[in-house]
Amino acid sequence: MYGMAHRALRQMMHDRLGASTWTKVERETGTGPADLISLCVYDDSKTIALISASAAHLGLPVEEALRDFGRYWVRYAELSSFGPIMDFTGQDLVTFINNLDRMHRSVVLAMPDARVPSFTLLDETRQRLLVRYRSERTGLEAFVIGLLEGLMDRLNETGTVHVAERTENAAGTVIDFAIELDRT
Amino acid sequence: MKPAVTIRESQLGALFRAYIKVDAALVVMTVGPFYLNRDTAVVPGASIAELFSLRQDRDDEIATPLETAIPAMADTPERLELFCKRKNIRLAGIVFSTDDGYLLALNIVPEDFIIEGQGLHISDFSQIDASVPALTLIGMQRALLAEARQAAIDLANAQSEALELLDRTQRLGRYIVHDLTNYLSIIRLNVANLARSGGSAETSRAAIEAATRHVGDLVLSLERLTGHRDVEATPIPLDQTIRSNLAFLAAALPSDFTLDFIGGAGQAAVRVGRTELVTMLTNVIVHARGAMPDGGSITISTYRSDVGPDADAPVSEGGWIVIKVIHDGPAMDEQTVRLMLDPQALARPDGADFPLRSARTWARSIGGDARITALPTGTDICIHLPIAGEAGAEEPHIAPVAAVARPRVVRTARVLVVEDEVHALDAVVEILRMEGYVATPALNAAEAIEALSGSEFDILLTDVVMPERSGVELAHEVEAQNPSIGIILMSGYFPDESLLKPHWHMLRKPLDLSLLSQTLAASHAKRADITAS
Ligand code: HEM
Numbered sequence: 001m002y003g004m005a006h007r008a009l010r011q012m013m014h015d016r017l018g019a020s021t022w023t024k025v026e027r028e029t030g031t032g033p034a035d036l037i038s039l040c041v042y043d044d045s046k047t048i049a050l051i052s053a054s055a056a057h058l059g060l061p062v063e064e065a066l067r068d069f070g071r072y073w074v075r076y077a078e079l080s081s082f083g084p085i086m087d088f089t090g091q092d093l094v095t096f097i098n099n100l101d102r103m104h105r106s107v108v109l110a111m112p113d114a115r116v117p118s119f120t121l122l123d124e125t126r127q128r129l130l131v132r133y134r135s136e137r138t139g140l141e142a143f144v145i146g147l148l149e150g151l152m153d154r155l156n157e158t159g160t161v162h163v164a165e166r167t168e169n170a171a172g173t174v175i176d177f178a179i180e181l182d183r184t
Numbered sequence: 185m186k187p188a189v190t191i192r193e194s195q196l197g198a199l200f201r202a203y204i205k206v207d208a209a210l211v212v213m214t215v216g217p218f219y220l221n222r223d224t225a226v227v228p229g230a231s232i233a234e235l236f237s238l239r240q241d242r243d244d245e246i247a248t249p250l251e252t253a254i255p256a257m258a259d260t261p262e263r264l265e266l267f268c269k270r271k272n273i274r275l276a277g278i279v280f281s282t283d284d285g286y287l288l289a290l291n292i293v294p295e296d297f298i299i300e301g302q303g304l305h306i307s308d309f310s311q312i313d314a315s316v317p318a319l320t321l322i323g324m325q326r327a328l329l330a331e332a333r334q335a336a337i338d339l340a341n342a343q344s345e346a347l348e349l350l351d352r353t354q355r356l357g358r359y360i361v362h363d364l365t366n367y368l369s370i371i372r373l374n375v376a377n378l379a380r381s382g383g384s385a386e387t388s389r390a391a392i393e394a395a396t397r398h399v400g401d402l403v404l405s406l407e408r409l410t411g412h413r414d415v416e417a418t419p420i421p422l423d424q425t426i427r428s429n430l431a432f433l434a435a436a437l438p439s440d441f442t443l444d445f446i447g448g449a450g451q452a453a454v455r456v457g458r459t460e461l462v463t464m465l466t467n468v469i470v471h472a473r474g475a476m477p478d479g480g481s482i483t484i485s486t487y488r489s490d491v492g493p494d495a496d497a498p499v500s501e502g503g504w505i506v507i508k509v510i511h512d513g514p515a516m517d518e519q520t521v522r523l524m525l526d527p528q529a530l531a532r533p534d535g536a537d538f539p540l541r542s543a544r545t546w547a548r549s550i551g552g553d554a555r556i557t558a559l560p561t562g563t564d565i566c567i568h569l570p571i572a573g574e575a576g577a578e579e580p581h582i583a584p585v586a587a588v589a590r591p592r593v594v595r596t597a598r599v600l601v602v603e604d605e606v607h608a609l610d611a612v613v614e615i616l617r618m619e620g621y622v623a624t625p626a627l628n629a630a631e632a633i634e635a636l637s638g639s640e641f642d643i644l645l646t647d648v649v650m651p652e653r654s655g656v657e658l659a660h661e662v663e664a665q666n667p668s669i670g671i672i673l674m675s676g677y678f679p680d681e682s683l684l685k686p687h688w689h690m691l692r693k694p695l696d697l698s699l700l701s702q703t704l705a706a707s708h709a710k711r712a713d714i715t716a717s
Contacts, residue, residue, distance in 0.1 A: 095305060105317075106321065
């Protein structure tokens, strides 16, 4: 993944456990400043190693840490200099999800080696959104749940996210997420 | 005439997000999705002449009224650019005539290609509008620039932190050198004592052992300092620790001194390394000794206090523990006393006040402080440490145990000792002889080989890191010539295991004396077995 993910993770660990714990994560995974350049592409195994090591320090199973990281990414993107792009993508959940693919497609013009996912709104009722996630990667389900929860939080919604259907194979992943909103 | 293409309203909205259909009088009939929830007042029934003005190319140009401009532009390729009067929104497109008026096929023109503050969203632009990637890319570029700036700041901070760390390391390094020197002199003092038969051999032996253990722990502090080890100190009970090291502390003083301890801190524990604490107290006592040429009395007392060292001190939730060291002797003037703890004052590493500075640096590094006050006779040194909890069970007694059971040597074994550091070599040979071994010194591998050609040895005890030929190489060679010899390697670190034979013994430096004699005895016993069978 691009280094921006590593930078976000570092920030999350700084916020949660302080700089010295991140230093330990770096030491355990053989990570240095050269692995934290936003526009550099790193093998996914590097990202996974960093997340696993961070999870161990957080005292969380990897899946839980991924979900936390998903939630954190939304806040990080908003508070960091990516804020304007987040605002541009949408100020309500439906608009945001509908615009996400266009945003990612535009972003990757500057990052040609990115493998971005695709999000499609399959069905929308007042209390329930059905979102299809497609990705070349596998194993990011918990991360996406965290992202969707983070988005709800950012866009002043409350509710829960669960997997409605899942197909995962060597070609990648297709997961339908149901977002149940606490709307009346 | 039937139009060549029919465009549905939804398609129109997809292509021209901000289209407006007006009648011949320029009154709005239908609008594109851009105006939804946007408070632009662009709604059916409104007059566009009241909502928009035409863009002017030059300031001195008189704006053409929309009523004349729109019919004139209809069905021409000319670009229509409109400003919204209510909101800062710019629209551009072309004008078609329709059966009942005009179609203004408009899209949004982002201001200066900056996303911030315009309230625009991706879906305000048609699918084919290049504004979306343009705006996003510019947003990305700004984000990455901001990040690069932050990275530069981080780097500058890291650099100054590194410099600070270097500075601190150098200072602490000097203190540690000083502390080591102190322990060395304690060792020398007691070795001399041992040599003078008549002194208490067990007490001296115990003091030396304790000193070497503390030196070993100081090495640990160095390792921690240099990042070799990540050690977090667990709280230790202060009174018990001082009490159990009192004999050792007293060993730093000649016989015309008395050392008393009055412990009043109960089970209060402090988060410090045991050795750091003992080292600090040794320093203070050695300092006091220097100020008392004719001997005298030193009293260490401890008590709890709710009051910190001073107003600027960090808050300590658990309260404070105070260690007070009072000694008698000649009085000192205020200025001398003030300079003693001033870290800015020029410190000579061998100056009499040096130990006190190291005590203050140490106390501050764990959130406390040290103060010194001149008394009419002598001084009063006060060290505040934050309480880190209460100790539970009784602290195991770690004082130098006087009578350690030592394995006795069965038969006088002959040991060849190889060590390139001449003082260390002397010391080991000396110790071995005291233990009843016949010890032969060699300063390097070549000397060792030469010694081996002249006489027989039961055990080779060799340092690992030596110039020219290492102890490991030497051991292999010696064993090849003399398979029954016992091999013991000693080193500050553990060498590559693949180079070692499983039956060799390994001793870590600094040498633990009792472990050394145990290993020698074990190695010798095994060899005796082999030769017997
Ligand atoms: C300004 C904000 C954002 C930027 C700049 C951005 C950029 C990117 C980039 C460059 C990648 C590709 C990483 C790689 O392959 O190396 C990526 C992946 C991803 N993005 Fe975003 N993103 C943003 C916001 C979001 C949000 C809000 C979501 C929420 C749903 C999201 C969901 C994902 C997911 C799930 C992936 C993982 C790729 C996969 O599943 O294969 N992104 N993003």
